[in-house]
């Protein structure tokens with residue numbers, strides 16, 4: 451552990467500036483300062499006030515006095531960013547960080563001795579906090595964004611009864627770790643070859659990563675850091691609910707997939723044995739497909755059964771370029787095709803938890819017309835179709851071409867994601883931008899090509915849906931909206947817009963879907979004002 455001698459190091463304290471004194475000059479990057487941390491800020495740092503301005507301290511806890519190294523400076527020296535490197539008064543909620551590369555209390559030398567890499571990595575910025583306290587911070591963040599940005603009263607039962615709920619850990623091997631069924635690494639050049647890498651916080655220079663405890667055990671056991679990934683730009687590894695592993699390797703545009711795939715395949719065989727037997731597929735695909743050189747008929751290995759691949763792609767090992775994901779909710783089971791590089795929820799328990807939440811909050815009923823906006827491969831589409839049945843309708847809208855292709859396959863007449871009761875349900879799978887598609891849906895409503903819309907699921911990416919999309923959605927006069935949010939600030943902003951448009955927030959739930967990071971998921975139900983149901987919390 452880092453030993454700091456505060457008498458020999460410049461360590462200002464965060465006492466308030468006395469009136470009439472000269473303005474103090476700012477901190478410099480690398481300065482070591484002693485600070486007392488207050489509440490968590492959106493983004494994972496903790497607010498500390500000093501005579502030189504506000505400092506956002508990462509790797510700290512509320513109430514702790516820490517010694518922190520300044521890592522970045524905001525405009526006009528108005529605020530600073532710092533990493534806690536030693537703790538003077540540890541919080542009882544502090545625990546040892548489970549990841550050497552993410553532990554800010556180790557010195558560069560200690561991290562380098564353990565892993566060969568000295569830099570501190572992001573991606574697990576709440577790893578030093580016990581899980582209950584992490585959830586308390588996330589509850590606070592969610593409430594704050596709904597109050598400050600969404601305009602909800604702090605006294606509203608929506609706020610006072612809101613708590614971020616834990617995700618089930620039954621499928622996890624190590625409690626609140628190993629929840630990621632998907633991991634993405636960049637590739638970095640090192641003296642020993644090209645290795646998987648991650649970015650330190652606020653850095654554009656990636657460094658090698660040796661292990662990542664949030665990844666599923668099956669993915670960690672691959673020891674991907676041992677592969678020399680010459681010619682690869684990015685690695686996306688996925689573990690399916692059926693235990694298959696699909697690794698997409700995005701090929702640097704200076705190479706072709708056939709050039710780089712064989713050396714990597716040979717290393718993979720040495721590391722993992724027979725890939726087909728171990729159900730591991732390697733899928734090499736050009737970074738920018740439009741620039742990819744056509745490679746007619748290139749099949750570097752015939753050990754795996756022949757599968758159709760696009761020109762320029764190479765598929766080895768288990769021979770899969772998509773996996774099947776099974777999601778169960780109660781007695782129901784939905785199956786989905788998800789391609790390499792296509793969107794799927796990263797927490798292994800998230801798909802079933804989110805489907806359950808959607809069904810209990812939105813309550814789609816037989817015969818209803820529903821929209822699934824930002825639908826991905828159709829996680830909610832399948833459950834909506836099952837609920838509305840053969841007399842009902844689901845319109846599923848997704849913008850990414852790869853993920854849209856998955857949705858099309860999933861909801862084809864014989865698609866795997868259609869349950870028995872959804873065999874004849876009208877499911878429109880649309881590829882397009884949500885805002886743009888809402889204009890087409892308005893026309894379809896006017897032409898009676900679509901029945902009145904009863905219920906909407908809205909699950910946008912981190913930036914939220916935004917004003918244009920919500921205004922257009924409002925013009926369709928749907929009955930109720932379930933907003934699934936992965937960013938509390940975006941949910942706060944969009945809540946304010948919906949309220950201005952005449953919608954009431956009637957129920958909200960939060961989930962700790964990204965343990966050991968500061969991220970949090972929420973589901974918020976809106977009814978057209980005046981609310982048709984009383985705010986309450988459904989368990």
Ligand SMILES: C[S@@+](CC[C@H](N)C(=O)[O-])C[C@H]1O[C@@H](n2cnc3c(N)ncnc32)[C@H](O)[C@@H]1O
Pocket residue numbers: 793794795824825826827828829830847848849850853882883884885909910911912936
């Ligand atoms: C948070 S994901 C949710 C996907 C899905 N609901 C699920 O849970 O699996 C958001 C999805 O919206 C898509 N997306 C983002 N912006 C979009 C836009 N403007 N129009 C259409 N789709 C968009 C992304 O490709 C991504 O698949």
